[in-house]
Amino acid sequence: MSPAPQPAPFRPEAAILTLGDGFYDRVAPADFLETRLRFRNDRAAAEIGLENLADAEWIERFGRFHAFEGSLPQPLALRYHGHQFRAYNPDIGDGRGFLYAQVRANDGRLLDLGTKGSGQTPWSRFGDGRLTLKGGVREVLATEMLEALGVETSRTLSLVETGEALHRGDEPSPTRSAVLTRLSWGHIRIGSFQRLAYLEDAAGLEALTRYCLFNLYGEEPGEDPVLALFRRVVERTAELAASYMAAGFVHGVLNSDNIAITAESFDYGPWRFTPDWEPGFTAAYFDHQGLYAFGRQAQAIHWDVAQLAIALSQIASIDDLAGVLDGFPAAYEAALTAAMLRRLGVRPRGEAEDLALVGHLERALARRTVTIDRAFFDWRGGKRRGPSPADNAYSHPVFAPFLEAIAGYDAAASLDHPYWFDPKPCSMHIEEVEAIWTPIADADDWTALEAKIAAVRRMADALAGRPPRA
Template sequence: MPPHIGAMASSPQPPIVGIADFLADAVEAADFPQAILRFRNDRAAAAVGMDGLSNDEWVAHFGRFRPLPGNLPQPLALRYHGHQFRSYNPDLGDGRGFTFAQLRDDQGRLLDLGTKGSGTTPYSRFGDGRLTLKGGVREILATEMLEALGVNTSKTFSLIETGEPLQRGDEPSPTRSSVLVRLSHGHIRIGSFQRLNILDRADEMEQLTRYVLEQLYGEQPGDAPALRLLEQVVQRTARLAASYMAAGFVHGVLNSDNINVTGESFDYGPWRFTPFWDAEFTAAYFDHQGLYAFGRQPQAIHWDVVQLAIALVKLAPIEALAPILDAFPQVYEDAFSRAMLARLGVQPRSDADDLALVQAIEQGLATHTVGIDRFFFDWSGGRRRPGPYDHTYTQHFGEVETMLTRYDSARTTDHPYWADAEPCSMHIDEVEAIWAAIDTRDDWSLLHKKVAAIRRMGEAHK
């Protein structure tokens, strides 16, 4: 059995903080016909004292949802609203997931174990509350790759195949089903505040604001908690947007109900990594206007944060909120420079030098003569290694090479990864090949091999 929360670290931990009644409804997990363990993230489990669970215990908790000792007695489906592709929708909430447990990691942070595909809830509307097995596999790949590239992301904790045939309009059906558990730094969304604003519940919004500050940020609320909350969300979400861009990642659905106030990325549906620096590259086939295209992600996240500020007018004057909100573009620009230099593996210099270097890299990548992953692989540590793209680099990255002579490396290149012929990437063809092996032959070896390769790349980037 997993240890009680107080035994998860060497020093005593604060008790679990339950989710307020006004934020959630108690629900029951679906009773699945099967529970076949397909993926368990022992690296993440070790951080919360659960890596010692047997497979049978793991399945009992994360496939059958037997409560963890000393934890939430029943799963909770969160309530929230949100803008979906800029249209306000009050009919949201956890429709195929719930918060199963709260616990603290080895750093004392309060974390949630949340589900995807665990059955219907009061917010399922016309959905079946299920998750396709392919969707679960895709989420493993997304979270592993983003974590390796330094993006603040939820962790795919568990994936269990559930034995139900599902009908879906966007993939061959019937298709296999699964239930996923993610380890996340909270599940409070911008949409959580929007709901309380629309319902005119200022007292509950103040309670939620204090909860986020105290339990998720580890701060005392102070005299102006709403202002401090917005400051934190601006900083955290601007860094998130910057890290998406440096990773070449397109989330696909940056609705306000998908933006966590901790600045942690989560909930991966139609995600993609763009092969080239293409501002118009989209991940979702239904994003016909390109609202959440690669190059528009910072503006999309900023727009969502504006919706939080609108909600917080219940607690603070707009004259005080507006200057905090207006800082987002500069915070993003600074974070973007840091994220690009971190992926390149060089030490920052001055703001002006760093901005000029990053702009030159963007201009070179925008020629589409070399892929994003290939560029950062070949220039790791700030020095170009010889290879098949020498002519391209001479022609399109000469200014970058000149600038980099003034930069010091922040990374050793003695890890074996840097001697590979190709960088580790995660593009759609490989995603589909990994799924095809599972779908047609029940061959999981490509998935496990890819996860190992991604983690190896992550080690090389440290």
């Protein structure tokens, strides 16, 4: 049984200021018409000592962004570049968000409090710097579900409605506005390094490398900090890609400015969970070529990491970097096997057997007669626990190799949680997301969102082997 995170004292930090003004712009938050608290994540807040804030102070911090003493005196809009759908863009940066504060978590990690929809910055270009309320609700749902499924993700700490009417081309307008605050393991991106390489700023690249290695990975820069950091990024991004697949998740916009140097998933726009194991499934309506489709996410992330290698080649050997990058496919395969076994809730038996089991499951799911969520739910712990709507599908010959292989596996955790006796698994498909938003839009009714968050967290407890919470 995994222990619940212990409450922590509030420990503000301002480590990013050691980088100097060349890495960011000092900005001010928008002065919103109103601030109505819509979501506060006290479970995440407890990890940084903020769970006891009264709602009024919470709004002052996460709706008005009054500075925390001991952290950043004013917000910072970070500078970066990036490849967007493989086209290089040197004109981007934090355009509707900023780094609001840094804080130490109860596990010692340096975390960022970053925003989305907090107003215009020097990098807004022609944007209004705002976030739609629907976009904020969607990010709450994405981060809650991904965290439950074991994906290393930013968490939505707060969502505050701001009272403005926004006009957007991809949803009915005018629409309501909000500002969101994320709790993240750093906001430095691959695009942050690309910008410095574009400017031929070797000193900046070296400083940012040391900052990330020491402050984000907790490692003292040794004789070769560049390769040390790059190895961590390759390992972590391979794990990220694998975790997306095991979760059935499609990020939608895996541009290099959306890949954190910690490989923590973040920035959720047109995301989707695919019901079926469909490699060509896309999340973004504008991804006409399927560049970031479900089955191409590992390739996309690998490509982004290659851009980091190119940027770092200004201060390190490209041959050495390429040698590390060559390890990505094997790291991804191992991480995917581990992630699939974790979601099945079975103990590993050996590299060859585990790889075969996962291959059998992928081929069976590719027939698309059983949803991803249903299959993992039905076979949790390696054994069927009762009748399922998918029993006819499981009797098809394509499932036979998987059924034979999984019979030899042992459960890795208890299956006593009541969730495992539910008639169906908890899921987060697009029709469910829309059904949660509709009553908010029509009647300001938030009960469906609250119920879904409770259901997702209940599933998270079951997946972690924790008993039901009171």
